[in-house]
Amino acid sequence: MREVYHEQLDRVSDDLVEMTRLVASAMNRATQSLLDADLQLAESVIAGDDAIDAIASKVEADCFQVSARQQPVATDLRIVVAALRISASLERMGDLAAHIAKSARMRYPASAVPAQLRPTFQAMGAVAQNVVSKTGSVIATKDVSMAADVARMDEEMDRLHREMFQTVLSPTWEFGVESAVDVTLLSRFYERFADHAVTIAKRVVYVATGEPYATVDPEAMLDNL
Amino acid sequence: MREVYHEQLDRVSDDLVEMTRLVASAMNRATQSLLDADLQLAESVIAGDDAIDAIASKVEADCFQVSARQQPVATDLRIVVAALRISASLERMGDLAAHIAKSARMRYPASAVPAQLRPTFQAMGAVAQNVVSKTGSVIATKDVSMAADVARMDEEMDRLHREMFQTVLSPTWEFGVESAVDVTLLSRFYERFADHAVTIAKRVVYVATGEPYATVDPEAMLDNL
Numbered sequence: 001m002r003e004v005y006h007e008q009l010d011r012v013s014d015d016l017v018e019m020t021r022l023v024a025s026a027m028n029r030a031t032q033s034l035l036d037a038d039l040q041l042a043e044s045v046i047a048g049d050d051a052i053d054a055i056a057s058k059v060e061a062d063c064f065q066v067s068a069r070q071q072p073v074a075t076d077l078r079i080v081v082a083a084l085r086i087s088a089s090l091e092r093m094g095d096l097a098a099h100i101a102k103s104a105r106m107r108y109p110a111s112a113v114p115a116q117l118r119p120t121f122q123a124m125g126a127v128a129q130n131v132v133s134k135t136g137s138v139i140a141t142k143d144v145s146m147a148a149d150v151a152r153m154d155e156e157m158d159r160l161h162r163e164m165f166q167t168v169l170s171p172t173w174e175f176g177v178e179s180a181v182d183v184t185l186l187s188r189f190y191e192r193f194a195d196h197a198v199t200i201a202k203r204v205v206y207v208a209t210g211e212p213y214a215t216v217d218p219e220a221m222l223d224n225l
Numbered sequence: 226m227r228e229v230y231h232e233q234l235d236r237v238s239d240d241l242v243e244m245t246r247l248v249a250s251a252m253n254r255a256t257q258s259l260l261d262a263d264l265q266l267a268e269s270v271i272a273g274d275d276a277i278d279a280i281a282s283k284v285e286a287d288c289f290q291v292s293a294r295q296q297p298v299a300t301d302l303r304i305v306v307a308a309l310r311i312s313a314s315l316e317r318m319g320d321l322a323a324h325i326a327k328s329a330r331m332r333y334p335a336s337a338v339p340a341q342l343r344p345t346f347q348a349m350g351a352v353a354q355n356v357v358s359k360t361g362s363v364i365a366t367k368d369v370s371m372a373a374d375v376a377r378m379d380e381e382m383d384r385l386h387r388e389m390f391q392t393v394l395s396p397t398w399e400f401g402v403e404s405a406v407d408v409t410l411l412s413r414f415y416e417r418f419a420d421h422a423v424t425i426a427k428r429v430v431y432v433a434t435g436e437p438y439a440t441v442d443p444e445a446m447l448d449n450l
Contacts, residue, residue: 180402181409
């Protein structure tokens with residue numbers, strides 16, 4: 001009975017890793033659709049969000065079922081609670097990718113990102129891809145040392161976020177208020193995306209080490225503005 | 226034994242209601258500090274966020290403990306899972322109030338909200354107060370009919386969010402790019418605040434009715450821009 005139980009927990013972990021793959025793919029396509037003003041690609045991200053939400057619902061149902069069927073011991077319970085939180089974060093990361101795709105769709109056939117900010121958003125897209133792929137490895141391997149990599153990538157994202165503000169607020173900005181509003185929200189979506197990756201990595205560390213999960217607010221964004 | 230268990234679940238519910246009170250107070254003070262450029266009030270919100278996070282940690286620990294001590298039946302398990310999610314949302318709402326206070330602090334002694342947008346942000350503050358207080362009532366009473374009120378308030382918040390965009394993007398906007406960036410992020414914080422209230426209300430409905438929780442994305446913000 002306990003073995004069946006642990007097989008079920010392994011399946012939940014596999015589903016979470018699969019979610020990171022889908023989220024990584026969604027985020028890559030969202031960034032590409034944004035930079036290339038590719039409407040079809042944007043639509044594929046928006047339509048694909050349901051598949052991510054569906055796995056999140058499945059994870060929740062599975063966690064619910066394994067807890068109801070068998071009295072979980074403390075460690076298993078910590079895994080179940082962590083899985084619920086991680087799945088909620090991944091679902092939200094999928095939403096953020098869809099938001100970026102919606103912004104691309106809204107400005108089509110123009111690009112929502114003016115030429116001056118293309119390198120910044122290209123870099124944000126690359127960091128987003130790396131951070132969610134690293135998060136998948138953290139979930140799959142429970143390798144606590146990799147959580148530090150996730151934190152470093154988040155710092156790089158924060159730096160890019162500040163770079164975006166500097167560009168928009170500099171006297172050379174010539175794309176007006178509407179474009180400033182667009183890129184402010186877009187940059188915020190990338191920044192929140194990386195924050196969620198950090199939250200997930202911290203959860204995995206908590207499960208692996210038993211150290212109490214420190215409640216942190218990774219968004220020092222406004223302080224750094 | 227089961228009675229002790231249910232007493233513990235009641236205590237969790239009381240803690241969640243207490244969180245809504247603290248979040249409501251934080252959000253009121255944050256709005257006031259923003260509109261009045263009141264540094265002391267802003268600092269009180271930022272410092273007070275720890276108290277909200279502390280209850281969230283307590284709720285998580287209590288949920289963990291009651292599940293470990295006693296095999297929960299399906300309904301109780303649903304309550305535990307919902308409590309974890311609700312507490313995460315309330316913690317995030319506290320963060321958003323702190324973000325608003327940080328924005329007020331950053332622009333002090335000026336106000337981050339230009340005169341033209343004061344009525345919009347005043348209305349957002351009022352809706353935020355109403356929506357979290359109504360959410361507290363939903364948690365306390367499990368009255369499913371009140372969840373519809375929360376959804377209506379969220380729609381009103383979305384309308385104010387669109388109103389902010391219209392003001393910023395109109396030809397009469399004379400406060401420049403920096404102010405546009407400020408109010409875009411601020412308005413986004415209020416809008417997300419109301420989204421979380423809707424998520425909480427839906428969770429309570431799910432527990433009360435057993436109807437599967439529909440995964441929704443209440444942020445049609447970019448579509449409505």
